[in-house]
Amino acid sequence: MRILDVEVTCRNILLERPFKTALRTATEIDSIEVTIHLENGVVGMGSAAPTWVITGDSTESIQAALLGPIKKILLNQHMDNFQSLLMDIQTSCVGNTSAKAAADIAMYDAYSKLLGIPLYRYLGNHKHLKTCMTIGVDTPEIMSKNAIKNVDSGFKSLKVKVGSAPELDMARVSAIRAVIPPDVTLRLDANQGWTPKQAVQLINQMERENLNIEFIEQPVAAHDLEGLKFVTNNVNIPIMADESLFSPHDALKLVSGKYIDLLNIKLMKCGGISNALKIASIAETAGVHCMIGSMMESDQSVAAAAHFAVAHPNVRYFDLDAPLWLKEQPEFMKYVGEDITLSTQPGISKV
Structure with missing residues (x-):
């Protein structure tokens, strides 16, 4: 054909x-x-x-x-x-x-x-998907209000953006934790916003205050792998690479050198599903779990990421809320609170 x-x-x-x-x-x-x-x-x-x-x-x-x-x-x-x-x-x-x-x-x-057959069946597996919801960086007051709104909408896991003003980040996370139930999971994403020493100081303080953080994404600059390793080795909360990970080669270096605890795979960074499968399998051999993430992109490409994620057993975390930020309604995946449903039609079809 x-x-x-x-x-x-x-x-x-x-x-x-x-x-x-x-x-x-x-x-x-x-x-x-x-x-x-x-x-x-x-x-x-x-x-x-x-x-x-x-x-x-x-x-x-x-x-x-x-x-x-x-x-x-x-x-x-x-x-x-x-x-x-x-x-x-x-x-x-x-x-x-x-x-x-x-x-x-x-x-x-x-x-x-x-x-x-649906793409996830071709890839060979299927599991249930529950996405987190992102809380954009803002003042502590606005971020805590947004956290309450999303918890009320059915999300049990929140991804909190930090890093734009490190001196405010403790206040941001503390304000959110104070207003949401203890069983709601918090994940932080610093988007390269901290220095290694800032990261260790902030994360250690979060640990002392029992803020119950599941993991922290990319605390330092993408190129600073030694800084990333310094943070990983000096905190207890798991550290995840995001912007430091583009390719299977990057994945191999990150896991073999023990620079991180977790990897965030995004199709737009790695070049698609074929490389995402390689990255997840490389990480699996090292005992490193992966998250599937997304940029701010359409639901068609996010649905492709979801098909990959439900199929690979080493993808354990899901950050696929990008379509919920768009004015147009998602067509390739259905959201009910944090739950995601994919089409059973061939390919990556509309639900």
Whole structure:
């Protein structure tokens, strides 16, 4: 079954409310969508969203990579060579992980549709999904109010953004913990906002005050692996790599060097499902559990991440709330409070 065409379109999606982290404030996103057409009429769909401050990818660079080197290596190729084509996507150009992710997702969608099964069945497993909800960085008062609102909406796990003002972070987390039930889990994401010494000081204080933090994401700069290891070795709360992890090679270095306790996999960072599977398996061999995360992106690509997450046994944590921040209603996944349901139709289909 040959690939006849690769189409790329772009649309703008507004957010319900600003999404604030230590790295950026977003009020809208561009969704770059790729459609792969097979000669029997089957289409595979994927999408990507640019995140300058993390991946370095822009709307223009994603479109250029998809319509240039990626389209060139896919056109007129046979889907019988599915795995080889996935590798060709990754080697088609340097960087451009978001464009590669969109094409990779579209290929997985098309292939599982050819087989007539949902993507998670092709990948070989299925488990129940419960996502956390993100509390954007703000004043302690606003963040605690948002925490109450989300707990009342059915979320038992909150991901709290910190790091934009380290001197305020203790107040932020303490304010949230004071107003939510003790059985609600808190996860922190510093988005590289602390120095190693700041991180250790803050985390040790959180431990002394029994704030009950499940884990902390990327406390220090992505490139500072020795700083990351210093934090990991000097606190009790598990430390998770996010921006330090882009590739299977990064995963191998992080787990073999014991720089972290946990890994956060995002399709836009690693280039899609094929590399996400490799990262999760590398981590599994080292006894390191993974979380599936997402950028601020459309529900189509988040649903692809969800299909991967329910299928790989080493993905133990789920951060897939991005579609709930968008003004448009999710179509590829259904949310009821923290519970996520995926379609039972072939591929990555609408629910």
